[in-house]
Amino acid sequence: MNQVIEFIKSDRLKEKPDLESLGFGKHFTDHMFILDYNKVQGWHSPRIVPFEPLVLSPSAMVFHYGQAIFEGLKAYKTNDGRTLLFRPDKNIERLNRSCERMCIPPIDPDLVLEAIVRLVEVERDWIPNKEGTSLYIRPFIIATEPYLGVRPASEYKFMIILSPVGAYYSGRQLVPVKIYVEDEYVRAVPGGVGHVKTSGNYAASLYAQKKAEELGYDQVLWLDGKENKYVEEVGSMNIFFKINGEVYTPKLNGSILSGITRDSVIQLVKDWGVPVHEERISIEDIFNAYKNGELEEVFGTGTAAVISPVGELKWNEHKMLLNNSETGEFSKKLYETITNIQYGKAEDKFGWTKEV
Amino acid sequence: MNQVIEFIKSDRLKEKPDLESLGFGKHFTDHMFILDYNKVQGWHSPRIVPFEPLVLSPSAMVFHYGQAIFEGLKAYKTNDGRTLLFRPDKNIERLNRSCERMCIPPIDPDLVLEAIVRLVEVERDWIPNKEGTSLYIRPFIIATEPYLGVRPASEYKFMIILSPVGAYYSGRQLVPVKIYVEDEYVRAVPGGVGHVKTSGNYAASLYAQKKAEELGYDQVLWLDGKENKYVEEVGSMNIFFKINGEVYTPKLNGSILSGITRDSVIQLVKDWGVPVHEERISIEDIFNAYKNGELEEVFGTGTAAVISPVGELKWNEHKMLLNNSETGEFSKKLYETITNIQYGKAEDKFGWTKEV
Ligand SMILES: Cc1ncc(COP(=O)(O)O)c(C=O)c1O
Ligand SMILES: Cc1ncc(COP(=O)(O)O)c(C=O)c1O
Numbered sequence: 001m002n003q004v005i006e007f008i009k010s011d012r013l014k015e016k017p018d019l020e021s022l023g024f025g026k027h028f029t030d031h032m033f034i035l036d037y038n039k040v041q042g043w044h045s046p047r048i049v050p051f052e053p054l055v056l057s058p059s060a061m062v063f064h065y066g067q068a069i070f071e072g073l074k075a076y077k078t079n080d081g082r083t084l085l086f087r088p089d090k091n092i093e094r095l096n097r098s099c100e101r102m103c104i105p106p107i108d109p110d111l112v113l114e115a116i117v118r119l120v121e122v123e124r125d126w127i128p129n130k131e132g133t134s135l136y137i138r139p140f141i142i143a144t145e146p147y148l149g150v151r152p153a154s155e156y157k158f159m160i161i162l163s164p165v166g167a168y169y170s171g172r173q174l175v176p177v178k179i180y181v182e183d184e185y186v187r188a189v190p191g192g193v194g195h196v197k198t199s200g201n202y203a204a205s206l207y208a209q210k211k212a213e214e215l216g217y218d219q220v221l222w223l224d225g226k227e228n229k230y231v232e233e234v235g236s237m238n239i240f241f242k243i244n245g246e247v248y249t250p251k252l253n254g255s256i257l258s259g260i261t262r263d264s265v266i267q268l269v270k271d272w273g274v275p276v277h278e279e280r281i282s283i284e285d286i287f288n289a290y291k292n293g294e295l296e297e298v299f300g301t302g303t304a305a306v307i308s309p310v311g312e313l314k315w316n317e318h319k320m321l322l323n324n325s326e327t328g329e330f331s332k333k334l335y336e337t338i339t340n341i342q343y344g345k346a347e348d349k350f351g352w353t354k355e356v
Numbered sequence: 357m358n359q360v361i362e363f364i365k366s367d368r369l370k371e372k373p374d375l376e377s378l379g380f381g382k383h384f385t386d387h388m389f390i391l392d393y394n395k396v397q398g399w400h401s402p403r404i405v406p407f408e409p410l411v412l413s414p415s416a417m418v419f420h421y422g423q424a425i426f427e428g429l430k431a432y433k434t435n436d437g438r439t440l441l442f443r444p445d446k447n448i449e450r451l452n453r454s455c456e457r458m459c460i461p462p463i464d465p466d467l468v469l470e471a472i473v474r475l476v477e478v479e480r481d482w483i484p485n486k487e488g489t490s491l492y493i494r495p496f497i498i499a500t501e502p503y504l505g506v507r508p509a510s511e512y513k514f515m516i517i518l519s520p521v522g523a524y525y526s527g528r529q530l531v532p533v534k535i536y537v538e539d540e541y542v543r544a545v546p547g548g549v550g551h552v553k554t555s556g557n558y559a560a561s562l563y564a565q566k567k568a569e570e571l572g573y574d575q576v577l578w579l580d581g582k583e584n585k586y587v588e589e590v591g592s593m594n595i596f597f598k599i600n601g602e603v604y605t606p607k608l609n610g611s612i613l614s615g616i617t618r619d620s621v622i623q624l625v626k627d628w629g630v631p632v633h634e635e636r637i638s639i640e641d642i643f644n645a646y647k648n649g650e651l652e653e654v655f656g657t658g659t660a661a662v663i664s665p666v667g668e669l670k671w672n673e674h675k676m677l678l679n680n681s682e683t684g685e686f687s688k689k690l691y692e693t694i695t696n697i698q699y700g701k702a703e704d705k706f707g708w709t710k711e712v
Contacts, residue, residue, distance in 0.1 A: 025504025026503060028413075051414070053411045054412050054413070055411055056412065057409055058384075058410055059381070060410075063498050063555070065555055066554070066556040066560075067562065068559070070420055102563070103563055103566055138415075140419060142419050148380065148381025148492070149380050150558050150591060159414055185548075187548075189542050189548070190542070191541045191584075192541070192542045192543075192581065193556075193559075199418075199419070199421055199555075200422040200555060200556015200557065202420070202422060202423075203423045203458055203556055204556060206459040206506070207459055209506070225545040225581060226545075226581070226582050
């Protein structure tokens, strides 16, 4: 492709937010990346421009038929002032897998990587450097063609916006979360779109999430849509169980997202010599392991929180209290190992980081 | 509620499109309706304003998490110059059911009806009066809050846009369509959101639709997501089978849309004294009825095409040719009865139309 990225600098830079109250996804930087698609020119006109509102027809197809996908990754500031990305190639691969499933034309991976790198370079000063903070990178694609009718759009925008962020779960890191096992509402099913990052999956999850919160839980653990028996994933995390010294996680079955943190955890754990099983896991088996005292730790994995220890798992009338609702050693070690790589404090033996 | 709808008249009226080449969902009228929501004011500031682009933050939640719903109904011009809506109360009820499932605050049904009526009145001249044409009405709601994080938004826009339309399937009415029975990809599953009109359902359907088109078919017939055995619905139509003089349609099982045309057809057919069965229907049973020569007619029902006769149904290696691929008498009678009511040519004994 080899398209040159145009750069239009903003002449009104915003004030940076207070590092203590960053939150997640509330503040946006001064610039954004845009790439347009139409049938004649393909993906064209890559540019970094001031962060500003989008102007779209009320008939833009994204509003009506939800043809939209996204990604999420982070840039980290190291103690010696370098900027690192974590496995951006994996996000770009997944972006194009989401494109394929949602009938959106794929984008040259090299251009996407260059766009991320250039935009992060431009916004270097926005990367917060307090412990646990980072610059969240949100690439996304929306169908912009003004047309009412169900078919793939012929016009799209690919954009990247950046948000300096603190911890995902209201300022807490590695604090155990309470999880509600949802056995009525369903997120995804094989043959559907649960394995890609399309916007509708998240809208579909809101109702059960709200119900869980009303019952005093932080997140939902989804079960499979066919039998309501097998463990799938949590809101925006994959799920892991440590049982009797070995690690279990649901296999990629076509209805759960292929998390990049999940993949990293699997590689690390194997590297430590601990057996990892990717398989179909019934919630019943988890409960039995719990009853037998073999369920040592449960944790979620995702870009936002990295590792999120689970302190309580509620399934029907059963309440499983894990590790005295404290953060387990294994979760902690994983969190520290991964974040040390992300922040350039530990050797990156897998070659996961990319310096900007 | 009793909110007054403000009206700002456009000072640049567009030229009306040629009636011969209306198509579907390509042209939009001069005005649109907008209603805003925030937590403090609730739904507020109803207004009819010039049709113009929306200005939204790139972080508006609809782009990322797909919290969006819509409706579709039509206004018809009668021969004596009156304007009729068809069962708008049903669309408004369904709109609020979609809101509920998608965690969007509900809207006062009276205000929605008033908005539709007022907007159609303002755009009266846009209602085409050629046979088979109408003014398509598209109410929709999108999450506009600028925030990255999965939770229900705290800001929304409810809008109504209007499009003068011809026939949905490229200019043809009552021409039999060819339908591909999809047994790999899945649209919806009980516990999911298939029974409401949320944008993500349509994005999720594109891939199978594209596959069907590549194989020479017009539309997909979805099977259930649990067993891939039971008939659900077509792209944007419910499906009916006439077998041995009786009518069968899948029951509302939580994963198919409760079509307003479906409901009208059921009422009409019952009124004619023909038995109607709403039940779980396996594709195998349909094929057996076909083999036995008992499958008399198959047709889809929906606002866009009203009645869409099916000329061919393809299931795996089986090709079912229906009624010699011609429009059946029953489909035709239904089409004529319903459109005659819609266009004010026949007595409206069910009280379905509402004059604007
Ligand atoms: C549904 C879902 N599952 C899992 C994940 C975790 O994926 P990753 O580790 O790539 O952030 C995410 C977040 O991206 C997600 O949205
Ligand atoms: C998925 C789906 N099924 C069925 C229908 C038919 O519904 P109605 O008759 O209300 O137009 C539609 C169209 O609205 C639809 O989108």
